[in-house]
Amino acid sequence: MDMKSALAPFGASNKLRNLVTIALMIVPCVAPPAFASDDAILAEARKVATTLPPKLIVALQDEIKKSGAEAAIPxxxxxAPKMAGEISRETGWxxxxxxxxxxxxxxxxxxxxETAALEDFDRRAAAGESPMKLEKGEKIGDEYRYVKALPVQALxxxxxxxSETMSPGIKAALGQHYPNDRxxxxxxxxxxxxxxxxxxL
Ligand code: HEC
Structure with missing residues (x-):
């Protein structure tokens, strides 16, 4: 066996090693882990959507305690829309x-x-799922969309x-602002x- 053919296997394995190295460098770039990025955008959407409701509940509680339910209508x-606008400006959502x-x-x-998600949430809540946990996130075209259920609490x-349990003052005020109130x-x-x-996106 001459020197050249004796070294051939090493040459081949070097080439192989190079190929493997190059492949390892390329793979993470061309194939980003799809699930990780979907999870990240879902987490971001969830965070944006869960900022408003607790603030609103606290504001409602405070105002009802201070001045009564009718005064809390605003x-x-x-x-609520003002706070939503502020969060939109801060987050881009x-x-x-x-x-x-x-x-x-x-x-x-x-x-x-949104209608399809709302109908699905109603069905699932009626079947016993916790309404606090109902959410849906989906990539649609060039957008990411997310909805989270707002369950009715005693407040x-x-x-x-x-209608029969609501105060006459509230009913009158709501009737005045919202003639089509459902x-x-x-x-x-x-x-x-x-x-x-x-x-x-
Ligand atoms: C003091 C009265 C009052 C209380 C208490 C109240 N809401 Fe409302 N809610 C309203 C009024 C008034 C509107 C209409 C807002 C508007 O003009 O956009 C409204 C609108 C909404 C909307 C927007 C959709 C729609 O039908 O216009 C949601 C969702 C909502 N309320 C959820 C809740 C939840 C959940 C609670 C309890 C945590 C709650 N509200 C407590 C008065 C109230």
Whole structure:
């Protein structure tokens, strides 16, 4: 055996090693782990969507305690959209609250994707799933969309409960602002609507 053929196997294995090295360098670049990035955008959407409701609940509680439920109407009416606008500006996500039984026709009517999610959430809550946990995130075209259920709590019944349990003052004030109000008759644990957030990817 001459020198050249004796070394051939080493040459081949060097070439192989080089190929493997190059492949290892390229693979992470061309094949980003799809699940990790989907998880990251879902986590971001969830974080944006969960910023508003606790702040709103605290504001409602404070105002109801201080001045009564009727005086708290502006919290859900003006403060909620204002806070949503602020979070939008800070995060770049569009934020809405929508419902199958909208109170405010001008801003709370769901589109087809939101309607499907709301109907699915209602079915799942009726079948026993915890409404606190219901959410859906999906990439659609060049956008990421996410919705999270807003369950009815005792506090909400002041203004979204069965008509016969609501105070005459609240009913009158709501009737004045929202002639097409559909957002009454709820009981605790039902889904009042969703927070809906979306962002261009
Ligand atoms: C003091 C009265 C009051 C209380 C308490 C209240 N809401 Fe509302 N809610 C309103 C009013 C008024 C609107 C309409 C807001 C608007 O004009 O955009 C509204 C609208 C909403 C909307 C937007 C969709 C729609 O139908 O227009 C959601 C979702 C909602 N409320 C959920 C809740 C939840 C959940 C609670 C309890 C944590 C709650 N609200 C408590 C008065 C109230």
């Amino acid at each position: 919290v859900c009416k003006d403060m 569009k934020i809405k609250r929508v419902s199958l039984k909208a109170r405010n026709d001008a801003r709370a009517i769901p589109d087809a994707w 909400c019944l002041n203004c979204h409960g069965p 957002a009454t008759g709820y009981t605790e644990g039902q889904i009042r609507g969703v927070i809906s957030v979306r962002k261009k």
